[in-house]
Amino acid sequence: MTVTRRRFVQGLGAGMALLPASRVWAETRISLGGAEVLSLSDGQMRLPPSFLYGDLDPAMLAPVLAEHGMTPDDPLTPAINITLLRDADRIVLFDAGAGPAFQDGTGQLPDALAAVGISPEDVTHVVFTHCHPDHLWGVLDDFDDPLFGNAKHLMGRQEWDYWFDPATVDMVGEDRASMAVGARRRMEVLAERITLFDDGAEILPNVAARATLAIRLAICRLRSPVAQTGLWFWGMRLPTRMSVSPSPVGRLRQIRTLPSQHRCDKCCYNNWLRNR
Numbered sequence: 051m052t053v054t055r056r057r058f059v060q061g062l063g064a065g066m067a068l069l070p071a072s073r074v075w076a077e078t079r080i081s082l083g084g085a086e087v088l089s090l091s092d093g094q095m096r097l098p099p100s101f102l103y104g105d106l107d108p109a110m111l112a113p114v115l116a117e118h119g120m121t122p123d124d125p126l127t128p129a130i131n132i133t134l135l136r137d138a139d140r141i142v143l144f145d146a147g148a149g150p151a152f153q154d155g156t157g158q159l160p161d162a163l164a165a166v167g168i169s170p171e172d173v174t175h176v177v178f179t180h181c182h183p184d185h186l187w188g189v190l191d192d193f194d195d196p197l198f199g200n201a202k203h204l205m206g207r208q209e210w211d212y213w214f215d216p217a218t219v220d221m222v223g224e225d226r227a228s229m230a231v232g233a234r235r236r237m238e239v240l241a242e243r244i245t246l247f248d249d250g251a252e253i254l255p256n257v258a259a260r261a262t263l264a265i266r267l268a269i270c271r272l273r274s275p276v277a278q279t280g281l282w283f284w285g286m287r288l289p290t291r292m293s294v295s296p297s298p299v300g301r302l303r304q305i306r307t308l309p310s311q312h313r314c315d316k317c318c319y320n321n322w323l324r325n326r
Contacts, residue, residue, distance in 0.1 A: 090162040092130040092147030149188035258299035
């Protein structure tokens with residue numbers, strides 16, 4: 051085995067880490083013809099209530115959140131779940147997680163991969179749904195080298211153009227400027243190895259991408275010609291102020307549909323919808 055800088059650092063970390071032996075990394079598996087689809091955890095985020103609720107009246111918000119055992123002051127703790135497709139000789143990751151530099155509770159994807167017998171070097175493709183930190187920032191290792199060094203990286207052309215534009219940092223607002231700076235820094239490292247695709251393209255055999263233009267993220271369909279069935283999944287479930295309804299009533303309706311899983315550290319639901 052070749053000892054790379056990454057393997058050396060991971061070895062040191064493995065020697066010092068004390069992880070619960072009962073931890074379950076891959077909690078959802080779906081067979082799709084001869085392929086297997088897994089949901090892997092990169093950990094959890096911790097977001098301030100204002101990230102979603104904005105300026106909603108707490109008196110209106112409180113009874114809605116109470117339905118989920120929450121209060122307006124509780125932080126949001128959504129799980130970061132990564133879809134992996136194993137199909138013949140392809141190992142495809144859809145997004146790369148947040149990486150350890152984002153928050154203390156993130157960056158667990160390499161351990162989740164190891165738990166199912168996969169190393170970063172085994173990954174053949176990384177498909178990015180969009181460039182928010184919890185989907186893109188995990189693509190680099192501790193030395194700012196691509197973590198998935200043997201993989202082909204793919205992203206929607208419109209998404210790439212938006213986040214790579216130097217003007218984006220001024221358009222997103224001060225509270226989100228770090229997202230734009232962080233996205234571009236990682237994209238600059240990937241620039242020579244990225245493959246861009248357009249809406250509706252079949253980006254890999256039996257894998258098609260669809261754009262939801264409100265926030266430019268990709269919705270992907272995995273299709274099995276053998277089983278005559280398919281699976282849709284999308285890159286975001288937790289609404290943000292970029293995607294919520296502009297009216298207070300509409301936003302309350304959206305919040306009412308939030309599952310209590312956003313408070314659950316064992317949740318690995320990955321926004322899948324099987325269709326026939």
